[in-house]
Amino acid sequence: MGSVVDRLKSFFTLLAPPRLVSWQSMFLFGVGLWVVSAVVGLADPENVVDRYILRRVGWFFIAGGVVWRQALDPVKVLGFPIGAWAASSAVITFFFEDEARQWTQTGFILWPLLSGLLVTLSYFLSTSGHWRVPSQLERIKAIVALAVGIVLACWLKFYFVTQDWMVKYPRLWDAQIEHSSFMATLQDPRETLGQNLVSEVDRLLYRKFNGQPWPEIEKQLQQYLGDPDRIDNDLKQGSEGHSPVTIPFGSDWDVTFSVTGTGNPSYTMTTMTTWKSPLFFDNRDFSVVRVCEVTRAPLPLELFSEATQTGLLECNTSPEFIFAERKVKQAGVESPTDQPVASPVQTPDRNEAPMPVKPIAPIVPTPTVPSR
């Protein structure tokens, strides 16, 4: 207990202004304005303008106080000075905050640049507040800080550029990111589980249909249609010498299968993989629809070739599927009317939405009805 009280005491003595013109008084003034804006908001929730102005001015003073503090004595966490980052984040909150109290894109990009500039600036200021020429080592540190700031800003900018691309080509959400050497996903374990399952489904479909003779493909399709549980059993019990699919958290999952199309030019197979969340406190279901199209592969051009007609499988993860909207629609991937869940290929709102609410790649989890 004592240590907590001591820490609080030292915190307040740190914030107590030693004289009127000091960074503490500036900081406290800013905090005071901020509190006043909160009180105004409580008293009169309709009054947005006054609150907005008060908060902005408050942030301005907080930023000024933090910059002043940073210039006097850089704060270090684990030996790494963070004062510049804190100060620049305060400055950016003042200048680059939108109505929803989120940083704008420009704010994020300017953050590392501003931090680098502040680090450089702090080397030009002496503790008494006068300008000075930085020492040799400090000049090197300053140029490294600036260059690293530029690199970090470029990384953030590139991240925003990729997000713009994903808005421009919404099907990039369906791409199989794990084969890319540039992009990565930070996903929920529940969705990663489904991703493993869906890749198993993909593998089974490719094994059964890609490059197989056409009559064989039609036979397989007949079998799958005649027995709705067949694909599920193939995956769960293993088929043709392939081991059954096991996933780390139990086996509560299900795959349904349907086929549309006449076979001329193609069959469209829709598989829906549904799985339960592996977390015991979360009883939601997740599902992914994979639409694959099996077409007759082009025959070799030689007249007397003995090659037989084979099939060619394309799923909604392949690049030609992602980038060729019109071609796919002409090829006959139309919405099967009896499908309970619209597949990612056919939902027009995905293409029109400026930003999908739950953008997941490479799979499209649709949290469906919560089961009990």
Added chain:
Amino acid sequence: MLPVVIPLRLFLSQLFCLCVGVAIESTLLLKRAELPRQIAFHYSLIANVVAVSVGWLMLFASQDLLFSGVREQQLLSYLFTGEFIPDVSMASTQFTCAMLAIILFLGGLMLKPYSIRLLQRLEILPLPPNADVGLDDPRLNALVLLRLRERIEGSMRIGHVLSTLTTILFFMVASASLWL
């Protein structure tokens, strides 16, 4: 909501290339140009970080030119899925990729020594201590400095070539081990 698709692998591989470049170039500066340890490290670190940031800025400057038409789709397909779109023209994409690789390599080769020289002239980076041999004749001093500069820049160029080869080799081995 966390961002879900981020170019994390790109950032990590760039960090890796930076580390390899700094390690190889600072070793060469240390052994071949006989600079002190700290100065060698600073030279190679600053040259590499400056080269990387200039490269990014040039990418953003030429973004509209680079990502246009069919080439945009091909490049995006490669960025996101690791493969190009079959059945779509590859001609301009191949040319662009080859030009990009050549420009990146040659640009680094020229920019790294140049940035060091510029920063030395701006008195941000120190001259190496063995530049000043204390001869009476200023012309001799200048000659010594010239020789030293040549050696530094030569080592940086060799280091750039070696680090490029090392990273290419590493990524080839890594992708081969993924396929096997």
